[in-house]
Structure formats: C-alpha cells, structure tokens
Amino acid sequence: MIMSLALCLLYSASTDGLWQEANQAYQEERFDIAAEKYESLLAEGAENGKIHYNLGNAYFKSQKLGKAILHYYRAEKFLPGDDDIHNNLTLANESRVDPIIENEDEAFLRSVDLLWNRMNYSTVFYLSLLFLVVGGLASLVIVIRPKSGKWLGYVMVIGATLGLLLMGTAFLQYRQLSRNDFAVILAAQVEVLAGPSTRETVNFTIHEGIRCQILDESPGWFRIRLANGYNGWVPRAVLEVI
Amino acid sequence: MRRIGFLALVLLLPGSAAFAQDPNVTFSIAPREVGLNELVQFTIQVEGGPRGRAPNFPNGFELGDFELAQRRPSTSMQTTIVNGKVTSTNSYTYLLRPTKKGTFELPSQAVQVAGKTFQSPKTQISVKDEVRNLRSTRSRSPIDSFQNDRRNQRQQQAEIFAEMSTSKSEYFIGEPIAFQVKIFRTPGVNISSNGSSMSLPDFRDFWVEEVDRETWQDTVIRDSKRYEVDILAERLLYANKTGKLTVDPTEFELAVSVGRSFFADWQRVRRSTNALELTIKPLPAEGKPANFTGLVGSFSVKGELDKSSISLGDSVSLKVEIAGDGNFAAVSDITLDNLKRDFEVYEGGTPTSETRGGRVISKTWVFALVPKREGDYQIPLPRVGFFNTEEGRYHTSAEKILNLEVTPGERLAGGQVSVGRESGTILAEQNLNYIKLGDLGDISGKPKLQRPMLLVQTAAGFLVLDLLVFVGLLMRSRGQDHKNRFRSKYAWKNFQKAVGPLKSKEGEPFYAGLADALLGYFGDKWDRPAQGISLEMIRNRLEKDGIEPTHFDDVNACMESIELARFTPGSAGAREQLLNKTVATVKSLEGVLS
Numbered sequence: 001m002i003m004s005l006a007l008c009l010l011y012s013a014s015t016d017g018l019w020q021e022a023n024q025a026y027q028e029e030r031f032d033i034a035a036e037k038y039e040s041l042l043a044e045g046a047e048n049g050k051i052h053y054n055l056g057n058a059y060f061k062s063q064k065l066g067k068a069i070l071h072y073y074r075a076e077k078f079l080p081g082d083d084d085i086h087n088n089l090t091l092a093n094e095s096r097v098d099p100i101i102e103n104e105d106e107a108f109l110r111s112v113d114l115l116w117n118r119m120n121y122s123t124v125f126y127l128s129l130l131f132l133v134v135g136g137l138a139s140l141v142i143v144i145r146p147k148s149g150k151w152l153g154y155v156m157v158i159g160a161t162l163g164l165l166l167m168g169t170a171f172l173q174y175r176q177l178s179r180n181d182f183a184v185i186l187a188a189q190v191e192v193l194a195g196p197s198t199r200e201t202v203n204f205t206i207h208e209g210i211r212c213q214i215l216d217e218s219p220g221w222f223r224i225r226l227a228n229g230y231n232g233w234v235p236r237a238v239l240e241v242i
Numbered sequence: 243m244r245r246i247g248f249l250a251l252v253l254l255l256p257g258s259a260a261f262a263q264d265p266n267v268t269f270s271i272a273p274r275e276v277g278l279n280e281l282v283q284f285t286i287q288v289e290g291g292p293r294g295r296a297p298n299f300p301n302g303f304e305l306g307d308f309e310l311a312q313r314r315p316s317t318s319m320q321t322t323i324v325n326g327k328v329t330s331t332n333s334y335t336y337l338l339r340p341t342k343k344g345t346f347e348l349p350s351q352a353v354q355v356a357g358k359t360f361q362s363p364k365t366q367i368s369v370k371d372e373v374r375n376l377r378s379t380r381s382r383s384p385i386d387s388f389q390n391d392r393r394n395q396r397q398q399q400a401e402i403f404a405e406m407s408t409s410k411s412e413y414f415i416g417e418p419i420a421f422q423v424k425i426f427r428t429p430g431v432n433i434s435s436n437g438s439s440m441s442l443p444d445f446r447d448f449w450v451e452e453v454d455r456e457t458w459q460d461t462v463i464r465d466s467k468r469y470e471v472d473i474l475a476e477r478l479l480y481a482n483k484t485g486k487l488t489v490d491p492t493e494f495e496l497a498v499s500v501g502r503s504f505f506a507d508w509q510r511v512r513r514s515t516n517a518l519e520l521t522i523k524p525l526p527a528e529g530k531p532a533n534f535t536g537l538v539g540s541f542s543v544k545g546e547l548d549k550s551s552i553s554l555g556d557s558v559s560l561k562v563e564i565a566g567d568g569n570f571a572a573v574s575d576i577t578l579d580n581l582k583r584d585f586e587v588y589e590g591g592t593p594t595s596e597t598r599g600g601r602v603i604s605k606t607w608v609f610a611l612v613p614k615r616e617g618d619y620q621i622p623l624p625r626v627g628f629f630n631t632e633e634g635r636y637h638t639s640a641e642k643i644l645n646l647e648v649t650p651g652e653r654l655a656g657g658q659v660s661v662g663r664e665s666g667t668i669l670a671e672q673n674l675n676y677i678k679l680g681d682l683g684d685i686s687g688k689p690k691l692q693r694p695m696l697l698v699q700t701a702a703g704f705l706v707l708d709l710l711v712f713v714g715l716l717m718r719s720r721g722q723d724h725k726n727r728f729r730s731k732y733a734w735k736n737f738q739k740a741v742g743p744l745k746s747k748e749g750e751p752f753y754a755g756l757a758d759a760l761l762g763y764f765g766d767k768w769d770r771p772a773q774g775i776s777l778e779m780i781r782n783r784l785e786k787d788g789i790e791p792t793h794f795d796d797v798n799a800c801m802e803s804i805e806l807a808r809f810t811p812g813s814a815g816a817r818e819q820l821l822n823k824t825v826a827t828v829k830s831l832e833g834v835l836s
Contacts, residue, residue, distance in 0.1 A: 015685060016681075023679055048682070048686075050682060057675075080689075084675040084678070128694075133704075136705075137704075140711060144711055167697040174693070
C-alpha cells in the first residue's frame with residue numbers, strides 16, 4: 001500500500017516536472033525541444049487536453065502543420081469548445097495547402113453558427129438540461145393545477161423548445177467529439193490511389209493537415225473519405241487517427 | 243544625279259542628326275603593357291557630337307610619365323543608319339610615348355565635348371624594356387618557321403606556345419580559381435580554327451563552372467618580345483579537397499601560318515601547356531559565423547523597397563541583392579522567414595544573376611510583402627557570413643534596416659481589412675493563442691463528456707411524470723364521482739358503520755355521534771352534506787316523497803330524546819334503548835325510502 005502510494009507520488013512529481021520543463025522550453029522558443037518533452041509526457045501515459053493543445057502549439061511553431069492539427073483535434077476531445085483550441089485549430093486549418101473541407105455535421109453546425117461556434121459542448125449540455133427541467137416542472141404544475149395561469153404555459157413551451165434544440169446540438173457535438181474514425185494526414189503530399197496498391201491509378205492528391213474519415217482498411221493501407229465525398233486508398237504511414 | 247543624292251545623304255543627314263542628340267563619349271587606353279620603344283594609344287570616341295571638332299582639354303593634357311608622340315590626334319569617322327536613326331561616331335587617337343621603365347598611372351583627363359565635360363578613368367600602365375621587333379618573321383618562309391629541325395626549334399617554340407594559368411598558386415577550399423588557357427604567338431603568326439583542336443585536362447579534383455565569355459585577345463610582353471595572346475578557355479574551378487592538387491596539361495593541335503598572304507602555307511603543329519600545381523588550404527575553424535553557408539570571397543548585401551509608405555492591404559516590393567566576388571554557387575536562397583510574423587511574403591521567382599567578364603558578380607531576389615497590420619516597420623535585410631580570403635578571416639555582412647510606414651487600409655464590409663493570404667505556409671503565428679500554463683491537472687487520459695442521452699432521459703422523465711400525475715388526478719376525480727353517484731345505496735351501511743362504535747361510548751360523545759349518524763343517513767340518502775340537514779328539511783322531503791307522517795314522528799321523537807338526554811344523561815340501559823330505537827326508526831325508513 002505504502003509502496004504503491006510512493007510510486008504514485010513519484011510518477012506525479014516526474015510528470016509535473018516534465019510538464020514544467022516542456023512549458024519552459026516553449027517559452028524560450030525552443031519549440032522542437034518542447035514538442036519532444038510533451039511527447040514524452042504522452043509516452044509516459046499522461047494525457048489530457050492541455051498536453052495535446054500545448055503540443056499542437058509546439059508543432060505549429062516548428063512548422064509541422066499536420067501534427068499540430070492532429071493534436072489540436074485530440075485536445076478538442078478533452079476540452080470541447082475551448083476558445084484557445086478553436087482559435088489555433090482555425091489558424092492551422094487556414095494555413096493548409098488544401099482548402100478547408102468540412103465534414104457534413106460540421107458544415108451543418110457551422111450554419112447554425114450561434115449554437116456551434118459560441119458555446120462549447122458542456123455549456124450546450126447544461127443549458128439544455130436546465131431548459132428541459134424548467135419546462136418539465138412547468139408542465140407538472142400545469143397538470144396538477146390547470147388554472148395556474150398563461151405565463152406558466154409560456155414558460156413550459158419556451159423551456160421545452162430551447163431544451164430540445166440544444167439537445168439536438170449536443171447530440172451532434174457529442175458525435176463529433178466521440179468519433180474515432182477520423183484521421184489527419186501527416187505527410188507533406190499524398191497521392192490517393194484507386195486501390196490498396198502502388199500500382200493503382202492516382203485518384204487525387206491531398207496535402208498535410210487535412211482531416212479525413214477512415215472507411216476501410218487493408219494490411220498497410222487505409223481507405224479514406226474526404227468531406228466532399230472523394231475517397232481512395234492511402235498508405236497507413238501517411239496518417240494518424242485522431 | 244545619284245551622286246548628288248548620295249552627297250546630300252552624307253552631308254545633311256548626319257549633320258542634322260548630330261546636333262539633335264547629346265554626345266556620348268567613351269575612352270580607351272591600350273595597351274596597358276608597353277615596351278620603352280612602343281606607344282600607348284589614348285582614344286576618345288565621340289558618338290553624336292559635333293563633327294570634325296577635336297575635344298578640348300580645359301585643364302590641359304596631363305601626361306604624367308608619358309609624352310605626346312604627335313601634337314594632333316589622328317581622327318576617324320563612322321556613320322551608321324539603323325532603322326532610320328543616323329549615328330555619327332568620331333574617334334580621336336593620341337599617341338603617348340613612355341619616358342622610363344616602371345608602372346605608372348596615366349592621370350584622369352577632363353575632356354570637353356559640345357560644352358560638356360567628361361572624365362577619363364585613371365589607368366595603370368606598365369612600361370617594360372624595349373621590345374624586339376619580330377615582324378621580320380613575316381619575311382621568312384612559313385616552311386622555315388615551323389621546320390622541325392633542331393636549329394629552329396627554340397625559335398619556333400618562342401613564336402607560338404601555350405600556357406595554363408591561375409592568378410595565384412594557393413587558394414582556400416571553396417575559393418573560385420580563375421583558370422585560363424592561353425596561346426601566345428608573335429605578331430604575324432596566325433591560327434586557323436579550321437583544323438585546330440584543344441584537349442582540356444580532366445579536372446578530377448575540381449568542380450568546374452563555365453565562364454560565359456567568348457574567346458578574346460590581348461597583348462603581353464615576354465622576354466622583351468610582344469606576343470598576341472588568345473585566351474581559348476576560361477573556367478572557374480572549385481577544389482573538392484584540400485592539399486596539393488595538380489591540373490594536367492592541355493594539349494593542342496594547331497593549324498598555323500605566318501603572314502596573311504594568299505600563298506601562306508598552313509602547317510599543323512602540336513603544343514602542350516604546363517601542368518598546374520595548386521595548394522588548397524582548409525578554412526579555419528575558429529571565428530566561423532552561425533550563418534556561414536560556405537561562401538568564400540567578399541560579399542555585401544543591399545536592399546531597397548519600391549515604396550516607403552503604403553496603405554494596409556497594399557503590397558511593397560523588396561529587392562535584395564547579394565553582390566561581391568566569390569563562389570556565388572554557395573549562396574543559398576533567401577526566404578525572409580523572419581518577416582512572416584508581420585508580413586505575408588510572396589517570392590518573386592528565381593533570383594536573377596548579373597555577370598561581368600563571364601563571372602557572376604551579384605544575385606538579386608525580389609519579394610512582394612503585404613503587411614498584416616498598420617504601423618511603422620523596420621525591415622532588416624538578411625545577413626550572410628563569408629570567409630574573406632584576402633584577410634584570412636570570417637566576416638558577416640553589415641546589418642541594414644529598411645523603414646516602411648503602413649497606414650490604415652480601406653475597410654471592407656464587416657470591418658475586415660483586405661489582406662491577401664498565401665496558401666500552404668504558416669503565416670498567422672502572431673494570432674496563435676499561447677500555451678496553457680499552470681498545473682497539469684487530471685491526466686487520466688480519457689475525455690470526460692456528459693452523455694447527451696441524459697438529456698433525453700430528463701425530458702422523457704418529465705413526460706412520464708406529467709402523464710402519471712395526470713392519470714392519477716383523473717382517476718381520483720372519477721372515483722369521487724362514482725362514490726357520489728352511489729351514495730344513497732350506501733346510506734344504511736354508513737349509518738350502521740357510524741352507530742357501531744357508539745355502544746362503547748357514553749355521555750356527550752355518544753349522543754353527538756348518534757345525532758350525526760342519524761342526520762348523516764339523510765345526507766347520504768339525499769346526497770347533501772349532513773351539516774345542512776334539519777328536522778324541517780326532513781319533514782318536507784318525506785312529505786314530498788309521500789312517506790307516511792309516522793316515520794317523521796319517529797325521527798323527531800328520536801332527535802328530541804337525543805337532545806334531552808344530552809342535558810340529562812341516562813344510564814347505560816337508557817342509552818341502549820335510545821340507540822335501538824334510533825336504529826329501528828332508520829331501518830323502517832330505509833324500507834320505505836329505498
């Protein structure tokens with residue numbers, strides 16, 4: 001018991017030390033060193049949104065766009081709706097060679113800009129819960145005392161409507177955040193082939209940092225799909241799953 | 243008639259055109275190496291000036307260590323007509339005689355042409371011993387000249403020979419080595435390109451760069467003899483390694499003749515040059531600047547902006563030039579990464595090179611810069627590190643700053659300033675939000691997201707609760723209705739339930755309970771609250787229902803007995819009697835009312 005407690009304390013001290021060293025290296029603009037130390041933290045099993053976000057920044061500063069985008073997306077899973085991550089991910093995506101290609105859910109959510117871009121998942125979730133509870137309580141009062149007044153009816157209708165809308169948004173955001181079939185291209189330029197063989201014809205070419213969905217796999221190959229519907233096969237080594 | 247027309251063309255056109263343009267004056271001084279018995283030609287060439295009027299020397303002709311061989315210059319005139327444009331060129335040649343041996347500087351001369359003053363360059367001239375006149379070879383038979391007999395061999399070799407040369411014998415690695423292959427020939431000896439060949443050595447220890455210059459001629463004095471020199475090959479060599487390196491001889495097979503007579507006999511002769519021994523030294527390790535990329539020589543960086551002030555959204559052109567003398571092949575491309583924080587940088591394609599004498603003397607890059615925000619900017623020019631071979635140490639080009647003012651640009655709809663964007667490169671680092679500092683926090687490695695299904699469950703829970711409450715209230719309401727509807731049927735049972743517990747009671751509780759039970763019976767029977775039932779009401783209702791009056795009398799007697807007994811309580815026997823009487827009265831009423 002004491003041994004395991006001591007080991008836990010030792011582990012915690014070493015990860016904190018490594019975290020501080022990595023941040024120090026970043027502040028001294030030694031971005032490659034900072035990235036190595038953040039990677040060491042991940043290799044030791046420590047993982048959270050802060051590490052992925054800072055690692056994304058270190059890669060961004062080291063001009064490694066693909067890895068920066070990969071870690072921003074991973075950070076977003078831990079800290080959904082974090083303003084810093086959102087800002088830097090947008091910058092990184094704007095720096096890509098390929099134009100921004102969104103997945104359909106994101107495109108829809110971007111069209112309802114108010115809900116998606118201005119509120120993070122936690123806010124959406126708890127607001128939805130609040131409105132649903134308010135609407136539900138109002139409905140209970142109305143059922144118990146039908147002559148309790150019009151205002152209670154308004155409260156019920158507004159609460160239920162907003163609650164349901166936010167619930168739909170929360171479902172879409174959750175789907176985005178919890179998917180694990182997305183990957184980021186890390187190679188500078190990748191030729192997407194018609195089949196899982198180098199002899200196949202080249203369908204199209206994509207570049208570092210683009211996000212894609214993994215549809216299928218074969219030894220050494222992934223079949224990927226871009227948001228615009230283009231799909232094809234690429235070697236496993238050129239991408240990393242978010 | 244044709245003659246008159248030709249004269250008019252010669253006299254009128256050049257004359258009218260000559261005065262219509264500013265004169266262009268050039269100077270030439272040759273040769274730079276003369277024997278004491280030779281002359282130096284100082285030629286002033288005037289293009290577009292006044293015809294037939296020799297230039298003035300307002301400060302006099304400063305001859306230094308030379309003297310004029312003749313007072314008046316020899317003149318020549320040339321007229322050219324190109325695309326209708328007539329150009330007249332007059333040449334004035336002064337012959338200067340050296341007075342002593344040595345190296346002298348012919349001073350710069352101020353020359354006045356058409357009212358304008360031009361300045362000739364200062365020129366170094368080397369004066370050597372008297373040169374032997376070898377032109378008598380022209381009179382010899384060509385066969386005699388190149389006969390391979392021993393008596394004439396030395397003379398033949400003196401008359402035509404080849405040489406490989408570099409400017410010095412020791413170089414640093416990376417330093418360009420100017421390599422030339424020359425043929426020396428006495429005046430009157432001609433070489434025909436037809437039938438001549440040259441075999442250059444294999445530069446196995448060197449990287450070779452072609453010098454883009456056509457073969458050219460010069461004259462030199464060797465052993466008091468003047469030779470015409472043909473430079474047949476020029477290369478820039480860069481040693482691949484340090485140490486003593488050898489360049490093998492160049493082999494020639496030449497078709498030569500003496501004199502330009504139609505009957506001159508062309509002969510084939512073989513010549514080979516000397517071999518070259520070069521010492522290549524390594525660059526010193528100490529003092530090497532961080533930005534050293536292998537440049538050896540002397541370099542400087544210049545730059546200019548085409549505008550000093552622009553509006554936000556506009557672009558400015560930045561020209562960066564690296565100039566100097568050295569191995570330009572080692573000049574790496576300029577990227578201006580340091581400016582990408584404040585500017586969007588667009589490269590203007592491949593750099594342009596300027597050459598002189600076939601060698602690169604400068605490389606120029608052009609960039610378009612688009613500022614990202616307004617303000618005053620100081621744009622530092624890139625610096626290059628190089629090894630100066632003359633000083634034997636490393637240098638870094640001087641720091642130079644260009645200033646640029648960026649004023650607010652035109653605002654577009656939405657408040658956005660029009661600024662271009664370069665795709666594929668990271669540009670907006672200054673907008674990057676900083677890293678997260680502080681404690682590392684939870685590092686369990688699993689994202690914690692509230693499942694949205696909880697929202698569905700909440701909504702569904704309220705719906706079910708609403709439904710349950712609604713159904714409960716509905717059932718309660720229906721049960722009451724049912725009970726009310728069948729109230730009269732239960733009147734007798736309720737009465738019996740009410741009087742049952744009275745047997746064990748005495749005093750006021752007994753009498754009050756008995757009165758309530760009796761009135762409650764009528765309330766249940768007629769679906770009214772028991773509290774509102776009075777004897778008068780009972781009598782009227784019974785009469786209305788056609789019940790015999792004796793029943794009411796029994797009820798009245800019971801009520802009076804109960805009221806009386808309240809004030810004068812009786813014994814247990816009297817209470818039982820009253821109870822039985824009341825039960826019997828209600829029982830008989832039940833018989834007629836139901």
